[in-house]
Amino acid sequence: MSVTQQKDDKEFKRSPSHFTDRITADGSSPWPVEPGRYRLVVSRACPWASRAVIVRRLLGLEEVISMAITDPIQDERSWRFTLDPDDRDPVLGIRFLSEAYQKAEPGYDGGVSVPAIVDVPSGRLVTNDYHQITLDLSTEWTAQQRPGAPDLYPERLRDEIDAVNEDVFRDVNNGVYMTGFTRDQEAYEQRFRRLFDRLDALSERLEHRRYLVGDSITEADIRLFVTLVRFDAVYHGHFKCNRSKLTEMPVLWAYARDLFQTPGFGDTVDFDHIKRHYYYVHHEINPTRIVPLGPDLRGWTTPHGRESLGGRPFGDGTPPGPVPTTERVPDLA
Template sequence: MSFPFAVRITSDGSSPWPVEAGRYRLVVNRACPFASRSLVVRRLTGLEDALPVAVTDPLHDERGWRFTLDPDGRDPVLGIRYLAEAYRAAVPGYDGGVSVPAVVDVPSGRVVTNDHDTLTPDLASQWRGLHRPGAPDLYPAELRADIDALNAELAADVHFGVYACGFARTQEEYSAAFHRLFDRLDTLEERLRGQRFLFGDAITESDIRLFTTLVRFDAVYHGLFKCNRNTLTEMPVLWAYARDLFQTPGFGETVHFADIKLHYHAVLTELNPSGIVPEGPDLSGWHTPHGRDALGGRPFGDGTPPPAAT
């Protein structure tokens, strides 16, 4: 998938947009799995002060993501009602897609990037000079090629795979996407059977990507997107792995199930014409013991967990 604002913010001089504390505003929606990745990375690395966040309403109208959660329906820093205004500040007359996450340059009010694929690796590496002391290395140099390769597979089969199931227009399209999705989940189940995280003993950026899809699986994708061979809770290894991450500082506190369920079921009227938001599933299981510590490992590698959320 291509992004119209696939610009990178870097510290190595490779981009006209330099890493700079306080210059940019990260715009997210808590329902979006791609935006949620940036929230987890930001939390684990301690970038909260360096990269302030703006949160959009889980509901939107024909004008897209809006700041109706803020007083007077405007983002208090950018002064705009709709994220689309920042896109048009970058490209006058822009009428294409408006997606989150998006990073906005505060002085100019223009979107710099909406490329979620490069945003989180860059937050984990290019922004390292602004990380908190003890921040984990989520994108270690010696693993980057392997992380990028796995991320591409996860994107094709899992992250976009659930959408391919949900929005398929023919039985053949749906069946192909369905089998790719569950074949990949079966492979991941085996990969994680004997190791705690996707690359062994410590969390990497790949784990964050997989987590933000898995945490939405039973609440949304299983029913609404017809990804219904089984629930996540019926895949014992992936279910324990997802709970392990959910209970790790920096993960669970970024998850807002109410926003997730409301957005998907109320906004995607093509899939859910009634707009009825389901009562289930029971979410209490996310807090139950997972037993993954028996595999050993150090979730933060040589780093430390983030301080308690305030």
């Protein structure tokens, strides 16, 4: 999750990723594609990190790029590995993700965000560029992907995917944060309307087509899904995005359930981590730190009916295999 900074005591803006090195297949960067060399550090609470978790799973890169899962509640020392024995990541040997940031840039005092890719041999952070990480998993790691891996960023559709992603990022992915963290009534109302105007437009786009771009799942669907799946559990109440619940927007609710029930999506979602992070860490919004029991999550597994729109979830590819035992999330209660 990237750092949100206050601006003029009223509006907030998201800081750009500070570490933007890329891992490339052609030797054009200091970091070559190499199986087993890198570790993806994520929080299951974080939508930006969840993008990378989904893409890694869909492409079958679990044995190629290992994954560390942080505690959903970080402290002033950054994301911590308290879910692991001795409170240390068993591969990197560190207690806090900030240690990898310091190895990359000694004295660094900026935000520590996930997703982050760390070079295992040196312990150095390679990148926290959440926009680029998933695109590179799709385009630079092709030789390491599983047989039948879908093309999530097809070249012929990239312009359209990029345009959709830009709108979704500005008004939805980041829009919920801009709405929730704003301290000014007028700015809040502006962001609120912009968010729901975009959700209405997306509903219209998806009413007669199963996916956002083309006839199969792409990067665009992944980026929208990670916000939709958190909407009723967090954003509707915690961030005051309460014109409508996701369950009250029929097209988007069916679309989100369709993706949730697709292998690689719902099987990466941990609602417990999501709720505990937002309601506990954002104490300026929720000073009591009480984590709500709701909403009822059983609706996520109900029929969605979107098969009638056609489309092929994985294009010419196939579904991913079972979730690795060590990466399974709890079933919905």
